[in-house]
Amino acid sequence: MIIIMDHHASDDSIEAVLTRLDMAGFQIHLSQGVERTIIGAIGDKTRLGGLGLEAMPGVEKVIPILQPYKLASRTFHEEGTIIKVGDQEIGGDTIHVMAGPCAVENREQVMETAEIVKKAGATILRGGAFKPRTSPYSFQGMEEEGLKLLAEAREATGLLVVTEVMDVRAVPMVAEYADIIQIGARNMQNFFLLRELAKVDKPVLLKRGPAATVEDWLMAAEYIMSGGNYNVILCERGIRSFENYTRNTLDLTAVPVVKYLSHLPVIVDPSHAIGKWRFVPAMSKAAIAAGADGLLIEIHPNPQEALCDGPQSLTPANFCSMMTELKQIAAAVGRRMD
Ligand code: PEP
Ligand code: MN
Numbered sequence: 001m002i003i004i005m006d007h008h009a010s011d012d013s014i015e016a017v018l019t020r021l022d023m024a025g026f027q028i029h030l031s032q033g034v035e036r037t038i039i040g041a042i043g044d045k046t047r048l049g050g051l052g053l054e055a056m057p058g059v060e061k062v063i064p065i066l067q068p069y070k071l072a073s074r075t076f077h078e079e080g081t082i083i084k085v086g087d088q089e090i091g092g093d094t095i096h097v098m099a100g101p102c103a104v105e106n107r108e109q110v111m112e113t114a115e116i117v118k119k120a121g122a123t124i125l126r127g128g129a130f131k132p133r134t135s136p137y138s139f140q141g142m143e144e145e146g147l148k149l150l151a152e153a154r155e156a157t158g159l160l161v162v163t164e165v166m167d168v169r170a171v172p173m174v175a176e177y178a179d180i181i182q183i184g185a186r187n188m189q190n191f192f193l194l195r196e197l198a199k200v201d202k203p204v205l206l207k208r209g210p211a212a213t214v215e216d217w218l219m220a221a222e223y224i225m226s227g228g229n230y231n232v233i234l235c236e237r238g239i240r241s242f243e244n245y246t247r248n249t250l251d252l253t254a255v256p257v258v259k260y261l262s263h264l265p266v267i268v269d270p271s272h273a274i275g276k277w278r279f280v281p282a283m284s285k286a287a288i289a290a291g292a293d294g295l296l297i298e299i300h301p302n303p304q305e306a307l308c309d310g311p312q313s314l315t316p317a318n319f320c321s322m323m324t325e326l327k328q329i330a331a332a333v334g335r336r337m338d
Contacts (some may be wrong), residue, residue, distance in 0.1 A: 001077060003039040003053055006060040013058030014039075015163050020051055027226070031069065036060075042070050042226065053160050061261040067261070069218040071225040072232070077263040083203050083231045085179050088123050090233055091265030094336045096294035097122035097326070098162050098180075098205075098267070098286020099319065102309035103131050103139060104146035112301045114153035116316040120323040121337060124180070125150065125159040126296060130166045131308060147177035154179070162205055162296075168196045175200045185209050185237055185272070188220050205296075207235045207269070210248060214257055221264060234258060234266045235296060238273025238333070247275025247312070250283055267294035271312045277303065279321040280314055288329045295326075296321040 003021075005014055014037050021028055021041045029040035045064070055064050065075045081237035082091040101132070104110050104127040114125050129146030131139065148167045150161045160179040165171055166187060174181055180203045187193055197204050204224055208217045209319055221232045236255065238248025250273035258266050268287035270280045284295050300306045300313040314322065323337075330337045 001041050001045070001048065001065060002063045003041060004060045004063070004259050005037040005039070005058050007036055009037060009058030009060075013056065017053060017056055017059060020053065020056070023086070024048075024051055024269055029076075031077075040071065040076055052128065059198055061208070067218075068215065069222040069262075071230070072218045072221040072262050072264060074263050079263065080259075081230070081263045081265060083233060083265060085203055088160060090267075091293050093334075094123075095288055095292070095326070095330045096124055096267070097297060097323065097337070098124035098126045098294060099297040099299050101128075101300050101306065102298050102313065103128045103307055104142050105139075105307050107149055107152070109301060110149045110153050111156065113299060113316075114157045114159055116299065116301070116319065118157040120316075120320045121327070122297075123160065123338070124162055125153055125157070126162050126182075126298075128164050128308070130170060130174075132184050133308070144173060147174065147281060148231070151177045165193070167199075171196045171200060173252055175202050178202060179234070182235075183207060183220075186231070188212055188217065191223055194220060194223035195227050198224045198229045199251055200229060203231035203233060204229060204233050205233045205267070208236050208239065208251075208254070210240045211301050214254055214261065218258070218262055221262070226333055232264050233293075234262070234264050235269055236266065236273070236292075237269040237296075246273070246279070248273045249273060252286055252290050255287065255292050259291055265293040266291075267296055268292045269296035271296070271298040271309070271314075275312045277312050277314050277318065278283035280312065281318070281325065284322060284326060285329045288326060288335065289333055291333070298324075 025042035026041040131141040162180040164175040164182040185207040241249035270283035298313040303310040303313040
């Protein structure tokens with residue numbers, strides 16, 4: 001539930017509400033704005049009746065949050081959340097393009113890709129050092145060596161770095177190198193991993209599971225937020241459907257739906273959704289038009305040689321021309337791409 005204090009609520013009346021909630025076993029999330037204080041209280045709602053909050057001095061109203069996700073819900077936080085990462089803001093006016101190879105393969109590939117990403121006007125470099133591969137015989141990633149290369153590319157270009165963590169044990173290591181930590185689609189409901197990321201002081205990019213409903217996805221975000229990390233970026237990356245011409249089915253309906261239900265930024269990964277590079281630009285444009293706050297795009301200096309996801313990776317030339325088109329779409333919907 002949300003307790004909205006009135007404009008003139010004194011510190012003492014706020015304190016009294018907090019104490020009463022605390023004694024009743026509620027988890028408290030305090031938001032002290034310039035105008036007024038809003039208190040989020042999560043807990044057993046059957047204990048709410050006897051609390052008499054509405055009658056307490058300084059309380060303007062008490063609003064129940066009906067959805068099972070609370071902190072992720074727009075009822076909890078009416079304004080869209082803007083997540084600050086380095087010198088960038090995700091969820092504001094600027095559309096962020098996160099681009100790079102599926103997997104970090106070697107120094108030359110990462111540095112070359114980072115230069116292309118930077119030159120094309122994207123702000124964040126992506127690249128996996130731990131790869132969730134369907135086959136145990138496929139390339140599994142360079143692990144810490146790969147993370148070091150991403151950090152080196154950040155030094156050289158000023159780009160921020162997003163990279164995936166697959167295992168609780170690797171969280172401290174990945175957090176040391178990454179600016180944003182990615183949870184892959186396959187791990188969206190790995191609740192131990194979600195809980196671990198709740199304790200980390202880095203934003204989390206949470207991919208939607210291939211068979212997850214919007215509610216499942218927001219509940220996964222709730223795990224991270226309820227543990228103390230409010231900086232969650234949601235990423236739609238396609239869901240399983242009967243269609244098999246494309247790798248997955250990009251659920252663009254999720255963009256306006258999730259933006260309506262939640263205050264969290266939403267980005268779209270058309271590369272893993274479609275699985276074929278040819279269709280990535282069209283769906284990237286559609287995603288921005290639909291209100292996405294950013295894109296996650298796979299590119300490779302030479303997709304034919306890629307160790308992972310070559311067929312869906314754009315060449316540098318295709319990526320650059322797509323970026324030019326995206327800037328026009330962004331401008332048409334009142335967004336910027338710097
Ligand atoms: C990736 O981003 O490289 C990846 C493995 O994506 P997903 O988890 O969406 O399959
Ligand atoms: Mn990939």
